[in-house]
Amino acid sequence: QVQLVESGGGLVQPGGSLRLSCAASGTIFSIYRMVWYRQPPGKQRELVAFISSSGSTNYADSVKGRFTISRNNAKNTVYLQMNSLKPEDTAVYSCNALTPSKNYWGQGTQVTVSS
Secondary structure (H helix, E strand, C coil): CEEEEEECCEEECCCCCEEEEEEEEECHHHCCEEEEEEECCCCCCEEEEEEECCCCEEECCCCCCCEEEEEEHHHCEEEEEECCCCHHHCEEEEEEEECCCCEEECCCEEEEECC
16 A cells, blocks of 8 residues: 655745645555646646656646656655746646556645736
8 A cells, every 4th residue: 555645735826836745655665656647627637747766757748847756765755846837737736656556646735826
């Protein structure tokens, strides 16, 4: 079992920054990829970025150049640094851990970009 806890969401003005954290615990050795998703109000969930166990990363076109995914293995934590935030980035952000047998989800954290 893997447990995920997100933090770092909040209200920010357009152009501002936030850093989301996703702390993992449990059988973390089985995780081969960590993914950030978001679900804007009234819309479907979409992939934002992921980082694999090899360290390779990938981003949605809508966030390339603005968001950065990283990890701290010592803290078992994955981060999503979000810069130059736009109102359309408003969403519930959730982290997802992929293992060979199961996907795990955190509870989500709200990010609101508004003036």
